[in-house]
Amino acid sequence: xxxxxxxxxxxGRSIALELLESKHQVMLIERELANIEPESVxxxxxxxxxxxxxxxxxxxxLESCDVVIAATGDDKVNVVVSLxxxxxxxxxxxxxxxxDPRNEWLFSDNxxxxxxxxxxxxxxxxxxEAVAVGDLVRLLTFRQGxxxxxxxxxxxxxxxxxxxxxxxxxxxxxxxxxxLRGGRVIVPQADDALEGGDELLFVATxxxxxxxxxxxxx
Numbered sequence: 631x632x633x634x635x636x637x638x639x640x641x642g643r644s645i646a647l648e649l650l651e652s653k654h655q656v657m658l659i660e661r662e663l664a665n666i667e668p669e670s671v672x673x674x675x676x677x678x679x680x681x682x683x684x685x686x687x688x689x690x691x692l693e694s695c696d697v698v699i700a701a702t703g704d705d706k707v708n709v710v711v712s713l714x715x716x717x718x719x720x721x722x723x724x725x726x727x728x729x730d731p732r733n734e735w736l737f738s739d740n741x742x743x744x745x746x747x748x749x750x751x752x753x754x755x756x757x758x759e760a761v762a763v764g765d766l767v768r769l770l771t772f773r774q775g776x777x778x779x780x781x782x783x784x785x786x787x788x789x790x791x792x793x794x795x796x797x798x799x800x801x802x803x804x805x806x807x808x809x810l811r812g813g814r815v816i817v818p819q820a821d822d823a824l825e826g827g828d829e830l831l832f833v834a835t836x837x838x839x840x841x842x843x844x845x846x847x848x
Contacts, residue, residue, distance in 0.1 A: 631697060632655040633654050633656050633657070634657045634695040636700045637659075637681070637701040637708075638659070638671075639703060642702070643658070643667075643670055643671050647671055656671070656673070656674040656675070657675040657676075657677060657690065657695070658675070659686075660677070661678075681714075682711060684718060687714060687715075692715060693721075697723040697724070697725065698711065698721045699724075700715075700725070702727070704729070705729050708727055708737075709741050711726075712724045712742040713741050714742070716742030716743075717742060724742050724744050725743075728746050731748055765782070765783075766843045768839070777835055778836060779832070782830050783828070783830075784826055784827060784828045784829075786826040786827055788846075790824045790846065791824060793824050794821050794822065795820055796821065800832075800842060800845055801838040801842065803834060803838050804835070804841070805832060806818050807831055808830075809824075809828050809829070811825060811827070830846075
């Protein structure tokens with residue numbers, strides 16, 4: 631995929647390096663000349679431009695990108711970049727960094743954001759996920775479709791141990807997508823047996839999260 635990243639600070643460069651390792655084409659767009667450091671991310675295309683200016687994005691060829699990541703340290707800039715990417719260039723997937731959790735309400739599909747990543751909220755969710763057993767933890771919100779990625783770790787003495795995945799009576803608008811077991815990543819099949827300590831990852835709407843918890847016996 632061809633991916634554009636607005637903002638070549640520490641966060642933008644780190645994302646670029648990870649994506650390049652996965653063999654994607656990466657374009658870094660940076661307004662501050664002092665931050666243009668091609669040697670720091672040698673495999674990326676570097677563009678000195680203001681990502682909030684339509685003409686600059688046209689010149690950079692944003693319409694050829696499959697994904698745009700708004701990764702600057704300014705929430706206002708990230709919202710504007712997201713809106714331009716979606717409405718002016720019809721970019722299929724727009725991911726935006728949220729620096730201040732108080733601004734999360736802005737990062738919606740109304741502003742062109744498909745996925746909003748709030749670092750403070752994500753860190754808090756990961757802490758919860760690390761210590762909470764039997765509790766449902768929301769890890770990520772997908773703005774498009776208003777669905778969430780949620781996680782539940784089964785207790786060691788769960789009555790579900792030994793039961794097949796098909797025995798779970800999950801509510802509508804929810805799906806079990808992955809089981810994490812030790813060092814394994816399991817794509818669940820109907821006859822796979824559940825075990826105590828399994829980490830279950832669901833995609834679900836907010837309205838049915840409590841129903842998922844009930845289906846797991848919590």
